[in-house]
Amino acid sequence: MTKINIGLIGYGTVGSGVVKFLSNRKSFIKNKFNTEFTIRTLCDLKLPKKNTRGLGRTRLTKKVQDVLDDPKIDIVIELIGGLHPAKEIVVKALNQGKHVITANKALIANSGKELFRMAKKQNCHLYFESSVGAGTPIIKTITEGIVGNKFNSIYGIINGTCNFILSEMTQRNYSVAQALTEAQKKGFAESNPTLDINGMDSVHKLAILVYLTFGKFIDVNDIYREGITHISHDDIEHATSLGLSIKLLAIAKKEDKNIEVRVHPTLISKNHPLASINSIYNAVYMNTDPLGSVLLSGEGAGQMAAASGVISDLINFASRGNNSALPCNRYSEASGLKIKKIDQIKTKFYIRFMVTDKPGILSVITGILGKHGIGINSVTQKAHNPTSTVPVIMLTDYTSEKMLRLALNKIHKLPVVKSKPVAIRMEKLW
Amino acid sequence: MTKINIGLIGYGTVGSGVVKFLSNRKSFIKNKFNTEFTIRTLCDLKLPKKNTRGLGRTRLTKKVQDVLDDPKIDIVIELIGGLHPAKEIVVKALNQGKHVITANKALIANSGKELFRMAKKQNCHLYFESSVGAGTPIIKTITEGIVGNKFNSIYGIINGTCNFILSEMTQRNYSVAQALTEAQKKGFAESNPTLDINGMDSVHKLAILVYLTFGKFIDVNDIYREGITHISHDDIEHATSLGLSIKLLAIAKKEDKNIEVRVHPTLISKNHPLASINSIYNAVYMNTDPLGSVLLSGEGAGQMAAASGVISDLINFASRGNNSALPCNRYSEASGLKIKKIDQIKTKFYIRFMVTDKPGILSVITGILGKHGIGINSVTQKAHNPTSTVPVIMLTDYTSEKMLRLALNKIHKLPVVKSKPVAIRMEKLW
Numbered sequence: 001m002t003k004i005n006i007g008l009i010g011y012g013t014v015g016s017g018v019v020k021f022l023s024n025r026k027s028f029i030k031n032k033f034n035t036e037f038t039i040r041t042l043c044d045l046k047l048p049k050k051n052t053r054g055l056g057r058t059r060l061t062k063k064v065q066d067v068l069d070d071p072k073i074d075i076v077i078e079l080i081g082g083l084h085p086a087k088e089i090v091v092k093a094l095n096q097g098k099h100v101i102t103a104n105k106a107l108i109a110n111s112g113k114e115l116f117r118m119a120k121k122q123n124c125h126l127y128f129e130s131s132v133g134a135g136t137p138i139i140k141t142i143t144e145g146i147v148g149n150k151f152n153s154i155y156g157i158i159n160g161t162c163n164f165i166l167s168e169m170t171q172r173n174y175s176v177a178q179a180l181t182e183a184q185k186k187g188f189a190e191s192n193p194t195l196d197i198n199g200m201d202s203v204h205k206l207a208i209l210v211y212l213t214f215g216k217f218i219d220v221n222d223i224y225r226e227g228i229t230h231i232s233h234d235d236i237e238h239a240t241s242l243g244l245s246i247k248l249l250a251i252a253k254k255e256d257k258n259i260e261v262r263v264h265p266t267l268i269s270k271n272h273p274l275a276s277i278n279s280i281y282n283a284v285y286m287n288t289d290p291l292g293s294v295l296l297s298g299e300g301a302g303q304m305a306a307a308s309g310v311i312s313d314l315i316n317f318a319s320r321g322n323n324s325a326l327p328c329n330r331y332s333e334a335s336g337l338k339i340k341k342i343d344q345i346k347t348k349f350y351i352r353f354m355v356t357d358k359p360g361i362l363s364v365i366t367g368i369l370g371k372h373g374i375g376i377n378s379v380t381q382k383a384h385n386p387t388s389t390v391p392v393i394m395l396t397d398y399t400s401e402k403m404l405r406l407a408l409n410k411i412h413k414l415p416v417v418k419s420k421p422v423a424i425r426m427e428k429l430w
Numbered sequence: 431m432t433k434i435n436i437g438l439i440g441y442g443t444v445g446s447g448v449v450k451f452l453s454n455r456k457s458f459i460k461n462k463f464n465t466e467f468t469i470r471t472l473c474d475l476k477l478p479k480k481n482t483r484g485l486g487r488t489r490l491t492k493k494v495q496d497v498l499d500d501p502k503i504d505i506v507i508e509l510i511g512g513l514h515p516a517k518e519i520v521v522k523a524l525n526q527g528k529h530v531i532t533a534n535k536a537l538i539a540n541s542g543k544e545l546f547r548m549a550k551k552q553n554c555h556l557y558f559e560s561s562v563g564a565g566t567p568i569i570k571t572i573t574e575g576i577v578g579n580k581f582n583s584i585y586g587i588i589n590g591t592c593n594f595i596l597s598e599m600t601q602r603n604y605s606v607a608q609a610l611t612e613a614q615k616k617g618f619a620e621s622n623p624t625l626d627i628n629g630m631d632s633v634h635k636l637a638i639l640v641y642l643t644f645g646k647f648i649d650v651n652d653i654y655r656e657g658i659t660h661i662s663h664d665d666i667e668h669a670t671s672l673g674l675s676i677k678l679l680a681i682a683k684k685e686d687k688n689i690e691v692r693v694h695p696t697l698i699s700k701n702h703p704l705a706s707i708n709s710i711y712n713a714v715y716m717n718t719d720p721l722g723s724v725l726l727s728g729e730g731a732g733q734m735a736a737a738s739g740v741i742s743d744l745i746n747f748a749s750r751g752n753n754s755a756l757p758c759n760r761y762s763e764a765s766g767l768k769i770k771k772i773d774q775i776k777t778k779f780y781i782r783f784m785v786t787d788k789p790g791i792l793s794v795i796t797g798i799l800g801k802h803g804i805g806i807n808s809v810t811q812k813a814h815n816p817t818s819t820v821p822v823i824m825l826t827d828y829t830s831e832k833m834l835r836l837a838l839n840k841i842h843k844l845p846v847v848k849s850k851p852v853a854i855r856m857e858k859l860w
Contacts, residue, residue: 021720025578032645032762135721137575144749145567145575148455148741215462273727276703283725290451290734291565295713295727297703304720311578316757319574324751332462 002035007067010079011044017307023054035318075099101313103130109207113217125326127313132205133282135308136298143328149288151213153253158205160280160301161189161196162248167278198227199263206250215334224342226264245275260340267426343402348426356416372407374399389418432465437497440509441474447737453484465748505529531743533560539637543647555756557743562635563712565738566728573758579718581643586680588635590710590731591626597708628657629693636680645764654772656694675705690770697856773832778856786846802837804829819848
C-alpha cells in the first residue's frame with residue numbers, strides 16, 4: 001500500500017470538494033490503486049468550525065509554514081487562488097522538495113515558466129489539471145493524450161459563466177443582465193463576476209493552452225480581449241436566423257512563426273459540435289496534425305468538477321511516482337514565434353446597422369465598405385418601416401480589423417445611421 | 431538523451447504511418463522529450479520493396495523471433511491485427527520482459543484480462559490507445575484524465591465506417607449500399623466491411639470500454655448487437671422531421687450491480703453534441719460522478735490517426751519510465767456485476783408501420799400496443815392515400831424489448847399492415 005500525505009492549503013469551495021471526494025472514494029482508491037491518501041494538515045485562515053467528514057485526524061492550522069516545514073507531507077495542494085501569496089507558497093513548497101497540485105490559472109498563466117523550471121530543478125511535479133476546464137482533462141489530453149502532434153489552432157469555450165449567460169440569452173430571450181442574475185441565483189457566477197464576463201478568466205486559461213500547444217509563454221496582456229457585456233438579444237436572434245450560434249471563444253492559431261491569440265464573442269455555424277456546448281459546459285476544439293480535429297467537453301466549473309481534476313492529479317502522481325519528469329512540466333521554448341496584432345488579423349464579420357428606412361441607403365453603406373476593400377457575402381433587411389429605424393444585417397467576407405474599424409467609423413457618421421454599428425467576428429471552424 | 435529501440439511487427443497502413451510519423455517529428459521529439467526512438471527491427475511477411483524514409487538502418491525480417499529474441503529491443507509494437515498470431519506474439523514479448531504497444535481491439539477485448547496480469551507479473555507495460563477511437567485519447571481520458579470518478583454510462587460512436595454511412599444517408603439521401611460504395615471509394619471502408627457494418631467492431635471496442643469503466647471483462651458474445659444494414663433512408667427522413675438523428679451507438683450503463691451493454695442504431699435528439707459528430711469521426715459521451723458528462727471526439731480511423739495513438743503511447747512510455755504500473759493495465763474485478771438480457775431492457779422506440787390508409791386503423795394498432803403496456807408519446811401520419819400504403823410513425827414511452835416484440839408480431843399479422851414494422855431504439859442522453 002502506497003501512503004501519501006497531503007497538505008491542503010485553502011478550504012473554500014474546491015478544497016472542501018477535495019475532502020469530500022477523497023472521503024467518498026476512499027475504498028475505491030485503496031482497492032484499485034493500492035494507495036491511501038491522508039490529508040495530514042489543512043491550512044486555512046478561516047478554519048472549519050467543526051471537523052467535517054474526511055477531516056477526522058487532520059491537523060488544522062492557520063500557518064502555512066506548518067504545511068511547508070512538515071517533512072512527512074509529500075504533496076501540497078494549493079487552492080487559495082490569485083497570484084499572491086499563492087506563488088510564494090508554491091515556490092516554497094517546491095524548494096522544500098514537495099510536489100504541488102494547484103487549480104490556480106492566474107498563477108500558471110503568469111508564472112508557469114518559472115515554476116516549471118523550479119519543479120524540474122527540484123525533481124518535483126507541478127500538477128494543474130483543474131486550472132483549465134476544471135476536471136475536464138484538457139491539460140492531460142494536450143500533453144499526453146495527443147502528444148507528438150503539431151497544434152495548428154485551438155478554439156475554447158473556457159468560461160462557464162459566459163457560456164451559461166449566452167446560452168440563456170439564446171434560449172430564453174434574456175438580456176446579459178437578466179442572464180447574469182440567473183447565473184448568480186444558480187451559483188454559476190461569482191458575486192463579483194467581472195473577470196468572467198470581461199473575458200479575463202478566459203485570457204488566463206488561453207495563455208496556459210498556448211504554452212502547452214505552441215510552446216510559448218505569452219504575456220496575458222498580449223492577448224486581445226473583448227467580453228460579452230455589449231452582446232444584445234437582438235443580435236443573437238438575427239444570428240440564429242442566419243444559422244449561427246454565439247459563443248465567447250478563446251482562439252489561438254499558428255501559421256509558420258505567427259500566432260494569433262484572442263478572446264471575444266464569436267459567431268459559429270450552429271451545425272458545429274461547439275455550438276451544442278451550452279450552459280456551464282466548457283469545451284476545446286483543436287486542429288492538430290496529423291490527427292485532425294479533436295473535441296473535448298465537460299463541466300468547466302463547480303465544486304466537484306474542480307475537485308475531480310485535483311483527484312486525477314493526485315492519483316496520477318501516485319501511479320507515476322516521482323522518478324520521471326511530468327509531461328506538462330516539460331518546457332522548451334519554440335523559437336521566433338511572433339504574436340500578430342489584432343489590427344493585422346483577418347476574420348469575417350457579422351455587422352448590424354440601425355438605419356432610417358430609405359431607398360438608396362444600402363448603396364451608400366456598401367459603397368463605403370467597398371472602398372475599404374470589404375466584400376459582402378449577404379445583406380438582410382427584415383423589417384421595413386419608413387417612420388422608424390430598422391436593422392440591416394450584413395455578413396462580410398474576410399477583412400482586416402483595421403479596415404473594418406475605419407469603415408464602420410465612417411458609416412456611423414452618416415445621418416441615416418442611428419446608433420453605433422455592431423460588429424461580431426465569425427469563425428469557420430471546419 | 432533517452433534512447434529507445436523499437437521492434438515493429440506489421441508494416442501495413444498503420445505500421446507505415448508510425449514510421450512516417452516518427453520520421454517527420456524526429457527533431458521535435460528529441461528537443462521536447464530528450465528522447466530518440468529507433469526502429470531497430472521491422473518484421474513483416476511482405477517486406478517493403480525498398481527502404482523508405484525513416485527505415486534507413488532498420489533491420490528487415492520476416493521472422494518474428496528476430497524481434498522477440500533481441501535483448502536490445504525495449505518495446506514491441508504489434509500492428510498485425512486479429513487474434514492470432516497477434517496474441518502469441520504479445521505473450522512472448524511480455525514473457526521476454528519487453529513492453530508492448532498494440533492497436534489490436536480484438537486482442538484486448540478477448541484477452542485483455544490475461545495480458546494485463548501477465549504485464550503486471552513481468553513488470554511491463556501494455557499500451558493500447560489506438561484500439562478504441564484511433565489516436566483520439568479515449569483510453570487515457572478514462573484511465574487517467576478522469577480517474578477516480580464513478581462511471582454511470584457510456585455512449586460511443588466508435589465505428590467510423592458506420593458513422594460515415596449514416597451521415598451520408600442523412601445528408602445525401604443515399605441508401606446503405608450507395609453510402610457504403612462511397613465510403614469504399616474514399617478509403618473509409620474495407621473491401622470486406624462486414625465486421626464494421628454488422629456492429630462487431632463496435633462490440634470489441636465497447637468490451638474494452640466496459641472493462642476500463644465498470645471494471646469487468648465481459649464476453650463479447652454477451653453484448654447485444656444490431657448492425658445498420660436494415661436502416662432505410664425513409665426512416666432517417668421521418669426521424670429528422672421529428673428532431674432526431676441516427677447513430678450507431680455502443681451503449682453501456684450501470685445501475686447498482688446491473689449493467690446493460692448493447693450496440694445498435696439509435697435515435698438521439700439533434701440538439702445533443704453527439705448528433706453533430708458526423709462522417710468518420712468517433713466520439714464517446716460519458717456520464718460520470720461527480721464530474722458529470724464528458725465528451726471526447728476525433729477521427730476514429732485512418733492511417734495517421736491510428737499512428738498518432740501509437741506515437742502517444744511511445745512518448746508516454748518514454749516519459750513514464752518502467753518504474754510504475756501503467757494505469758490502464760490495473761485491473762481489479764468489480765464483484766457481482768450482472769449483465770441484463772436484452773429482453774429486460776427498457777427503452778423508448780421509434781416505430782414505423784406501413785398500412786392501408788383506412789379510418790380506424792390507428793385505433794386497432796394503438797389498442798394492441800396498449801394491451802402490451804406500451805404507451806405512445808406521439809403518432810404521425812403525414813400522407814393520406816386510400817389506394818396505397820402509407821407510413822404511420824409512432825414514438826413510444828419506455829417499454830421492454832420483450833413486450834414490444836410481442837406487440838409488433840401481432841400487429842404485423844393484421845391484414846392492413848403491409849410490411850414488417852420497423853423499430854429503432856431511442857436514447858435520451860441528457
